[in-house]
Amino acid sequence: MIGRSTLLRYSLATLVVVILLALGLRLGAQSSALGAAQSELGDTERNADDLKLAAERAEIGPPLLDAKVSPPEDQVKQLLAGLGVTVSAARVTGVSAAGPRFAVVKIVADGSADATALDRVALWAQANARSVVLERLTASARADGRSDVRIELDVLARGVSLPVT
Amino acid sequence: MASPSEAASPDSAPQELVADEVFVRAIDLPTLSLRQARAAVAQQIDILSPSPPGETAWSVVLLGPSEGGLNRFAVGFVRRQIIAELSPDGAAVRLTGRLDDQAIAFRFDGAGDADAPVDWLNIATLVGVCLAIVLAGANLRIDHELDQVQTRLDAAAGVVRQRAGAAADAARVLAAWRAVAATRKAGVVDCALGDLARVAGGPAKVAKLEFADGQATAWLSAPASDAAVAGLRALGAAPVVGAATDPAAAPTVQQFQIGLAACG
Numbered sequence: 001m002i003g004r005s006t007l008l009r010y011s012l013a014t015l016v017v018v019i020l021l022a023l024g025l026r027l028g029a030q031s032s033a034l035g036a037a038q039s040e041l042g043d044t045e046r047n048a049d050d051l052k053l054a055a056e057r058a059e060i061g062p063p064l065l066d067a068k069v070s071p072p073e074d075q076v077k078q079l080l081a082g083l084g085v086t087v088s089a090a091r092v093t094g095v096s097a098a099g100p101r102f103a104v105v106k107i108v109a110d111g112s113a114d115a116t117a118l119d120r121v122a123l124w125a126q127a128n129a130r131s132v133v134l135e136r137l138t139a140s141a142r143a144d145g146r147s148d149v150r151i152e153l154d155v156l157a158r159g160v161s162l163p164v165t
Numbered sequence: 166m167a168s169p170s171e172a173a174s175p176d177s178a179p180q181e182l183v184a185d186e187v188f189v190r191a192i193d194l195p196t197l198s199l200r201q202a203r204a205a206v207a208q209q210i211d212i213l214s215p216s217p218p219g220e221t222a223w224s225v226v227l228l229g230p231s232e233g234g235l236n237r238f239a240v241g242f243v244r245r246q247i248i249a250e251l252s253p254d255g256a257a258v259r260l261t262g263r264l265d266d267q268a269i270a271f272r273f274d275g276a277g278d279a280d281a282p283v284d285w286l287n288i289a290t291l292v293g294v295c296l297a298i299v300l301a302g303a304n305l306r307i308d309h310e311l312d313q314v315q316t317r318l319d320a321a322a323g324v325v326r327q328r329a330g331a332a333a334d335a336a337r338v339l340a341a342w343r344a345v346a347a348t349r350k351a352g353v354v355d356c357a358l359g360d361l362a363r364v365a366g367g368p369a370k371v372a373k374l375e376f377a378d379g380q381a382t383a384w385l386s387a388p389a390s391d392a393a394v395a396g397l398r399a400l401g402a403a404p405v406v407g408a409a410t411d412p413a414a415a416p417t418v419q420q421f422q423i424g425l426a427a428c429g
Binding site: 010017026030047056118137 | 286287289290293294296297300301303304307308310311314315317318321322324325328329331332334335336338339342345346349350351352353354355358368370371372373374375376377386
């Protein structure tokens, strides 16, 4: 006949075995879950890096204007003057968001220019097509050989405060 | 091999046994040390024991000095089976033997002490408990690591959502920008001016030039000749008939639209 103490010892041993099995199974499941979570984390971090790169690549620009330096219309005035257009007046007619960092500034500039300067403006706009769009250009010939011009540009700019809608 | 107990539990109540069951020998040794005496007996157990040593338990008691500076020890022998019967729980047993009519009390270890089999169950249980503690610690540690990884995963998922939105916005803006830029190619102005100069064979006289929606429209200062019209048509320009908006325009063709198709 098995004594009480022996029964207790066997019971304790059995209990320990059961606990060991449970802990072992749980450890195995945890290890598996940890491996899966780490793998998923790696994938997610790679995905985040890819998205960051994609966002940088998809971003338009570079911006031609920086509103923190001077008003956009003044900068456009200088740009057009550099191309041979005498700008008598320039004004911002609209601003719209273009991504998280930039804005598109619509600028209308009035002035005068010769045909060469107009051609230069067109080529400049084409060369900077990622940053500026020549919306409209109107040139009316004058008697002195120059033309009165109106140039409407969409220019990419940074640092522009967007109007609250 | 049997080895006697150094001390019995003070609470134990050693059992008394009839003297016949304990075989007693006297040996003289040049020492007073019980430990050395036991060692000497252990070395000579084959000779001293009245029964097979493997089946015999023995115990040593100091009797006192004898002749020649030696000391006399009494060695009591008893069969292990008797010890086991007297002490099933393995406790020490006190047995009395006789040597020259002198009663000598010997203390024998219980069967459960010296030669008890190793209790592997207890050892395994103890090892299992230790292992369970280690496993529990590992469980807690991995739980902690899982929590950390999950936290980082949540943060990374948030970053992914944010960047996915930013990438989508950027792609949308870029697509819109490209769509606008594609329909408003400023190079059309250069193309139109070039075409007009080419047809005129030199600087063209243009009263007005307008570029809008990607299309250039030129108003000539003078009525165009048939050759000039044909030349402009050949270059892809489309004459605007009857749509003259300039007051100076003659009824003849003098307004041309030059679009992307002409400037391919």
